[in-house]
Every structure is written in structure tokens, then in C-alpha cells.
């Protein structure tokens with residue numbers, strides 16, 4: 675199964691995740707948790723990263739995978755922290771990025787608060803760019819967009835815009851020479 679790095683995948687119990695020798699952050703909470711548990715059951719080494727040390731510790735306790743699960747407190751919008759994360763993991767097989775901070779982001783446009791918008795963009799878009807810049811994956815990097823990019827809900831303009839930008843980033847990366855010249 676190799677080495678996975680997962681960035682910020684919160685479970686249905688609100689436990690965040692991010693992984694290391696093969697994985698990163700995206701998807702639905704319950705399925706994300708099930709996928710992580712499945713990877714560990716198949717023998718993968720996984721590192722998960724998020725901002726909350728308490729939730730990472732809870733994930734470690736819950737998963738009980740011993741040395742095959744590492745957790746690293748990381749804010750993916752902070753370049754120094756992303757650099758330290760990848761310096762700690764070294765090259766991994768797969769990176770999955772699910773980091774999102776969408777608190778307050780679903781609002782009618784006239785009620786939007788700039789700080790909430792910035793938190794969403796910082797975690798989901800700048801975080802993805804920093805992971806592309808500093809992360810080295812032998813296999814793949816997966817980002818998580820969302821149906822909101824294509825079928826926005828009421829009050830979902832900002833989420834739609836950020837998800838759409840993430841899709842464009844993935845398209846651009848897929849056309850760039852591997853690993854990071856684009």
C-alpha cells in the first residue's frame with residue numbers, strides 16, 4: 675500500500691485527518707474515515723495533518739494503528755509549516771488534500787464576511803498550491819473540489835468559486851511537466 679499523506683480529513687465524529695507515506699485530504703466524512711481505516715488495514719503507512727492537536731490525538735487513539743499512523747500539526751495555509759511537514763515525511767507515494775475551513779462561507783453575497791472568505795481560500799486554495807509546491811509524491815496528488823463548483827447552492831457563491839479554482843488548478847497541474855515545473 676505504500677506511504678500516504680492525508681491533509682485534513684475530518685470524520686463523521688469531527689476527527690480531522692491528513693496522512694503521510696501514501697494519502698491527503700478530501701471527500702465525505704464517513705467515507706474518508708472508512709478509507710483511512712481501510713488503508714491502515716491493508717498495511718499502508720499513513721500520516722495525517724491538521725491544525726488541531728487534540729483532534730489528531732483523538733484520531734490516533736481511535737484508529738489504534740501504532741507506528742503506521744503518524745500525525746503532524748500543520749496549517750496548510752502557512753508555507754513554513756507545509757515545508758516542515760514535507761521535510762518530516764520525506765517523499766510519499768500519494769498525497770490527498772481535503773483541508774477546508776468553510777465556517778461562515780455559505781452566506782448571501784451581501785452578508786459575506788471577508789475574514790470567513792479568506793479562511794476558506796487560505797485552507798482550500800493556497801493550501802493546495804503550497805502542497806503542490808513543497809510536496810513530493812511518487813504516485814499522485816489528489817485535491818478535493820465539490821459539486822458546489824458546478825451546481826452551487828443558495829448562498830454558495832464563494833464555495834463555488836473556490837471549488838472551481840481548485841478544479842482549474844488540478845487541470846493546470848495535469849498539463850505540467852512532472853513534478854513541479856508548471
Ligand SMILES: NC(=O)c1ccc[n+]([C@@H]2O[C@H](COP(=O)([O-])OP(=O)(O)OC[C@H]3O[C@@H](n4cnc5c(N)ncnc54)[C@H](OP(=O)(O)O)[C@@H]3O)[C@@H](O)[C@H]2O)c1
Nearest residue numbers: 682684690701724725726749750772773774775797818820
Ligand atoms: N462534506 C461534504 O458534504 C462535502 C461535499 C463536497 C465537497 N467536500 C469537500 O471535501 C473536503 C473535505 O470535506 P469535509 O466535510 O471532510 O470537511 P471538514 O469535516 O470540515 O474537515 C476539514 C478538515 O480540514 C482541516 N483544516 C481546515 N483548515 C485547515 C488548515 N488551514 N490547515 C490544515 N487543515 C485544515 C480541519 O481540521 P482543523 O480544523 O483541525 O485544521 C478538518 O480536519 C473539503 O475540501 C470539502 O470542501 C465536502
